[in-house]
Amino acid sequence: MAGGEPRPTETGSTPVDHRYDASLSVNLQDLRDFFLTYQSVIGFAGINGLLALSVYATLSCGQLSLANAGFMAIGAYASALLTVHASLPFAVVLLAGTVAPALLAVPLGLPVLRLRGVFLAIATIGFGEVVRLGFVNWEYTNGALGLVGIPQRAGLGSILAALAVTLFLFLRLRGTRTGCALEAIREDEAAARTMGIDSTAHKLAMLTLGAAVAGLAGALEAHFTFMVSPGGYTFGRAVDMLVFAVVGGTAHPLGPLVGAAFLTALPEILRAAGSSIGIPPGPLRLFLNGAILLAVILFLPEGIASLWRRYGRRRVREGHAA
Amino acid sequence: MLLELERVSRSFGGVHAVDRCSFAVRQGDIHGLIGPNGAGKTTLLNLVSGLIQPTGGSIVLAGRRIDRLPPHRIAALGVARTYQNIRLFPDLSAISNVIAGEHLRRRDTVLESLLLLPSARREQETARERARALLARVGLLERAEERAANLSYGEQRRVEIARALAADPAVLLLDEPTAGMNPAEVSAVGRLIAEVASQGHTVLLVEHNVKLVMSICRTITVLDFGEVIAEGPPAAIATSPAVIAAYLGAKP
Numbered sequence: 330m331a332g333g334e335p336r337p338t339e340t341g342s343t344p345v346d347h348r349y350d351a352s353l354s355v356n357l358q359d360l361r362d363f364f365l366t367y368q369s370v371i372g373f374a375g376i377n378g379l380l381a382l383s384v385y386a387t388l389s390c391g392q393l394s395l396a397n398a399g400f401m402a403i404g405a406y407a408s409a410l411l412t413v414h415a416s417l418p419f420a421v422v423l424l425a426g427t428v429a430p431a432l433l434a435v436p437l438g439l440p441v442l443r444l445r446g447v448f449l450a451i452a453t454i455g456f457g458e459v460v461r462l463g464f465v466n467w468e469y470t471n472g473a474l475g476l477v478g479i480p481q482r483a484g485l486g487s488i489l490a491a492l493a494v495t496l497f498l499f500l501r502l503r504g505t506r507t508g509c510a511l512e513a514i515r516e517d518e519a520a521a522r523t524m525g526i527d528s529t530a531h532k533l534a535m536l537t538l539g540a541a542v543a544g545l546a547g548a549l550e551a552h553f554t555f556m557v558s559p560g561g562y563t564f565g566r567a568v569d570m571l572v573f574a575v576v577g578g579t580a581h582p583l584g585p586l587v588g589a590a591f592l593t594a595l596p597e598i599l600r601a602a603g604s605s606i607g608i609p610p611g612p613l614r615l616f617l618n619g620a621i622l623l624a625v626i627l628f629l630p631e632g633i634a635s636l637w638r639r640y641g642r643r644r645v646r647e648g649h650a651a
Numbered sequence: 652m653l654l655e656l657e658r659v660s661r662s663f664g665g666v667h668a669v670d671r672c673s674f675a676v677r678q679g680d681i682h683g684l685i686g687p688n689g690a691g692k693t694t695l696l697n698l699v700s701g702l703i704q705p706t707g708g709s710i711v712l713a714g715r716r717i718d719r720l721p722p723h724r725i726a727a728l729g730v731a732r733t734y735q736n737i738r739l740f741p742d743l744s745a746i747s748n749v750i751a752g753e754h755l756r757r758r759d760t761v762l763e764s765l766l767l768l769p770s771a772r773r774e775q776e777t778a779r780e781r782a783r784a785l786l787a788r789v790g791l792l793e794r795a796e797e798r799a800a801n802l803s804y805g806e807q808r809r810v811e812i813a814r815a816l817a818a819d820p821a822v823l824l825l826d827e828p829t830a831g832m833n834p835a836e837v838s839a840v841g842r843l844i845a846e847v848a849s850q851g852h853t854v855l856l857v858e859h860n861v862k863l864v865m866s867i868c869r870t871i872t873v874l875d876f877g878e879v880i881a882e883g884p885p886a887a888i889a890t891s892p893a894v895i896a897a898y899l900g901a902k903p
Contacts, residue, residue: 501765505763505775523722
């Protein structure tokens, strides 16, 4: 198509390159400023993304578990204690924070996964509260005050790396024998079982994976905010994770990440937008935050991530019409 | 005998849905299971596939008792089924439904996929190819990517048969596979069932369409109120006084 035409960029390459260079360096500078300003927001978005994926793990086989705040607490405390009392490398500490709740998920899951729907949700809320109250009453970890002054060992690098590894895992699960089995269980567990799928084993595996990811997020957060206390792992926290996943959409592992990023950034966006158009800080912004959340749930029941698919479908339809 | 039921009973509260049923299904047969509404036919299929446990008696598949095994173990021993009230995975595409049915045949692991091994992709493509072949066999290849919930009733029934065949089962339990189909679809499904049996799958067919049952089954068992009231080749069943009485009511 372009075979006969001379290439204009090659003749006047120097000035063009120069201009691009200039704009690029400005962009990089902007990017650096942006990162420095919003470092903590990005870090929290990453941690929340991990938490959203931890809920997605159980949702992907149709199970509503609210135990992940408890698993997160175990990961956070285990890793924080290791950092404070034994100066182990950070990677080992993170691994311990990931494995500890996963080990606990197996004995929890065996009895609890016999329950369905809202009964499973209630039983797992119970587990979360037991863990939280356990830490409240454990003198070794300073009870309700928790551990403070944990060295800051987690940064954007480790958080985003953990997120990338976890996302990779969930993406690679799709289409495998196991991934197809999880979809089948989510859609109709009894039918899946008569197709030879051991639903209990799959559900247990996903509860354990979710616990591991929640524990990893807890370990990262403990070393990002310098502290752990039982107040950070309440029932409300478990619901937050669920909201991230549902608002983002659970059809694809990117959905929970979109939801977590959106809901973590929303208060910041509202603050920036609010001060520029004169909305005063305070309850009004909280109200807007809630209203946007409600709007997403009402008008995008399959989550924010479904916008992309809708757009794609409309383009296909227009393409056919044309 | 491939599948043997020996005095199998199942009661729900005081109702004897299945009451001391004994019959056997020969290897390679198309075995019909008929009876008036509420005779216990679907309950029997649920018992064989392990969705419910019998309250008495035994079920033996290829010499092995299966009546206390969980459904996925029974499936692994070679039993696949369809449902009277269609239980496709509604949000998945037709082809994804069939691929899910291949669970027992697939050997790929998550680890292969995580390590980006070419074998993982190859296995997934093989699974997809097999599913396409099965959809072609039930005449639905062009509907492969359609959501199961959007398919017509007859199409859903055919996808369900393809999904059951995906496991390459020794015994295929079909629960009213032609319900709600027009005559052309019925005869197509009849041909499909005959073809499936000729390829070595044993079929246990619950069906209300007596004409179809009479034309393709070699043996027929008739249930009424949870009990076996007659058994034999189609010609004998058609003239059996007990069967006529059960369907039309006894002469006063």
